Amino acid sequence: MGIFRSGQPSRNKRKAARTRFVLLTVLGGFTLAACYTLYVSIQQGQTVDRLATYDDAFDAAQGTIELMRLQNAVAGLALGLPGSSGNLVEIRFWIVENRVSVLSRPSFTEFVSGHPEIAGVVSQLKDQLEQVRTLMPNLHKPGVANEAILALEALDAPMTQLASITSELVGDQFRTDQERLQTLHLIFSGLMFALIAVGILLLVLLLRDNRLVSDANENLRFLADNLRAKRAELKAANETVAAANLELQLQNDELRSRDEALRIQNTRFDAALNNMSHGLVMVDRDRRLIVANDRFRVMFRIGIEQRIEGKKIEEVFEALRPGTFWSEEIISRLKALSEASVAQRHGQFLVEGADRALQVNHVAMADGGWVAIYDDITERRKIEAHTDFLAHHDALTKLPNRLMLASSLAQAIRERKRDGFFALLLLDVDHFKYVNDTLGHLAGDNLLVEVGNRLRTCIGEPDMVARLGGDEFAILQRAPRSREDVAALAERVASTLAERYEIDGRHVLVSASVGISIFDSASQDTEKLLRNADIALYRAKSEGRATWRFFEATMESEVLYRAALAADIRDADRRGELYVVFQPIYDISTASIAQFEALLRWNHPFLGAISPAQFIPIAEESRLIVPIGETVLRRACETAVTWPAHIRVAVNLSPVQLEDQSFVETVQQILAQTGLAPTRLEFEITEGALLGEKASVRQSLAALRALGVTLALDDFGTGYASLSYLHKFPFDKIKIDRSFVTGLEEETDSRVIVEAVISLAARLGLTTTAEGIERASQWDLLADAGCRFAQGFYLGRPVSSSVVRDMLAQGARRLAFEEALPPPPPQEAGGTLA
DSSP: OOSSOTTHHHHHHHHHHHHHHHHHHHHHHHHHHHHHHHHHHHHHHHHHHHHTHHHHHHHHHHHHHHHHHHHHHHHHHHHTOTTOOHHHHHHHHHHHHHHHHHTTSHHHHHHTTTOTHHHHHHHHHHHHHHHHHHHGGGTTSTTHHHHHHHHHHTTHHHHHHHHHHHHHHHHHHHHHHHHHHHHHHHHHHHHHHHHHHHHHHHHHHHHHHHHHHHHHHHHHHHHHHHHHHHHHHHHHHHHHHHHHHHHHHHHHHHHHHHHHHHHHHHHHHHHHHHTOSSEEEEEOTTSBEEEEOHHHHHHTTOOTTSOOTTSBHHHHHHTSOTTSSSOHHHHHHHHHHHHSOHHHHSEEEEEEOSSOEEEEEEEEOTTSOEEEEEEEOHHHHHHHHHHHHHHHBOTTTOOBOHHHHHHHHHHHHHHTSSSOOEEEEEEEEETHHHHHHHHOHHHHHHHHHHHHHHHHHHSOTTOEEEEEETTEEEEEEOOOSSHHHHHHHHHHHHHHHTSOEEETTEEEOOEEEEEEEEEOOTTOOHHHHHHHHHHHHHHHHHTTSSOEEEOOHHHHHHHHHHHHHHHHTTTTTTTTOEEEEEEEEEETTTTEEEEEEEEEEEEETTTEEEOHHHHHHHHHHTTTHHHHHHHHHHHHHHHHTTSOTTOEEEEEEOHHHHHOTTHHHHHHHHHHHHTOOGGGEEEEEEGGGGGGGOHHHHHHHHHHHHHTOEEEEEEETSSSOHHHHHHHSOOSEEEEOHHHHHTTTTOHHHHHHHHHHHHHHHHTTOEEEEOOOOSHHHHHHHHHHTOOEEOSTTTOOOBOHHHHHHHHHHTOBGGGGOSOOOOOOOOOOOOSOO
């Protein structure tokens, strides 16, 4: 069926061509009409411009009238008529003069260009007016007005002539312009009607063109519908063909899949059989071997070239050579098992020899045969034994671990419930962290192994040594004869571990702190024993380490007291129980106060004043020392900023604070907020904070030094490597420990050490401060030795900030403290902020 009727496309093309021609013609007509309209508009504008010359002609004609008014005004002035005045004459003269000046305009000159005589008339008028102008000031004089009247009368003829000529020119010009305007009006009206007609024609053509476009769109839609129908028919035919092809493909694939499945099943069966981790054989009812996998051959060392299928299973085992891998004992057991009745050989059997173990599973089949699975469990048994060892022993020292110790303690308690007693010793290796940090973890591990070996030599046969973790060990003394036997063992342990070690070619000295718990009551259990021993160990460490202590009932109350302090210190600052006091430090050379050391104190609401030696370690263990230390630093800076500019403040730092990554930033913020100059702040750092020479500590000290803060090495001489710290860290000052100052008068060694430290500091460019000055003689000895600063109860005890203000206001000097003082209180143990 045809899509269009016959001849329709050619007719549409002709119609479209005619339409395009007419549209182009109409657009051309519009363009010409627009150009001509522009021309007519220009002509109209020029005509309007010519009409402006009528004003100049009117002014010229009006000049004759104004001349007459001027003559009347002059005559009235000459005759003395009422209302006449010189001012009126001047005004009239100015009007006439203005009318004559119009005649000199370019527009008027162009208007009368056809009458040359007018230029002479204009010149005559100007001359006469100039003559009259000379008379104007004297018009009030006799005869002058008459003279002016005569001069003005001479202007009558020129003015009349000028008015006549201009009137005639205006009339001619007006008639010409009126005819031109009428002609332009007719032409413009014709153009407008022509444009309207052309617009109507254009509208008709557009409507016709729209109809043609609509017909074309209808034809396109009809064509698109036909194409879609044909495409749907083709698609349906393709789908039918594809379905038929798919059906054939599926049938072929199914056939191939069946063949492949059979092949894969056989391959998998062979692969599974030959890749089993166990040996497998299948035996028929006559005990003849049907199937044997590769693992069975490998397990029993049967070569591939040996044909065993079809042989009786016992013959297969008889052919094995004992001693090559399996012992004769295991081979005999396997032969007996294969020759047993069905009922006897069904199940799981363990066949063991001296050095190997074999697990055999027999599964009966319906036809009277069976399947046997052989599993060599020798390595598994070894692994299980090793795993059991690791579960109950320490991997590093091979000593029993905490789990095995707990089990042994429970057994000992059961055995000693009725009579007898035993002892549990817990011990820590003193200063192990220092060894670990300075020599490395590998050296630390080697030291722990050596400690374990030495502990083995200290105990008897029934006793046990265990490592609980880290540097903590335990000894279970199962059958001591008396308390003295336990003490002897503890002393033996302490002395043995204190002997020198050779670790990686370096000499190492450590000691041990031992806590002892005795089982002598049926009410004690494992946990109680461990807890009591741990409490005794803590007492030994707190009393100087390298010693041993038995547990006593009073120790438990001390532990409870320490736990109560740990709980209360968390909110002590919020409750206002923590406060800062200041102890003066004197410049020995001037005997005047140079700075104050800020010290933290705790006034407990129920326990009263608590020594810093008690609560500072607790705060460090819980890391509460970080916020508490920040509070102390802030209060110290806020107080110091009110002192004279030459007085500095010293604040103690905890190792925990130095390891805090935000500590330096906190110091910067506090200095900025309080306004204290960094050069007026001094940090005192103990040698314990430098153990291990951690990079974070080194970076913090360098950053503080860069701020301008002074760094002092506190308690110099009581630590581990003071001289090396002076070389490796940026210190400005050394604080000599009070233990050396105390013996200055009596002990020569102390005096030599103090003088050596002061001399060393001077050579290194460092200043020195001596702590613990309690007598005038100590002051004098330090002054003679060249010590720069001094601090102690003899010079001043820690006081509140208000007392400090009074001391500074009075200009306190050392001499004020030379008066008789009451005996100083017991020396307070040092702490990080104490």
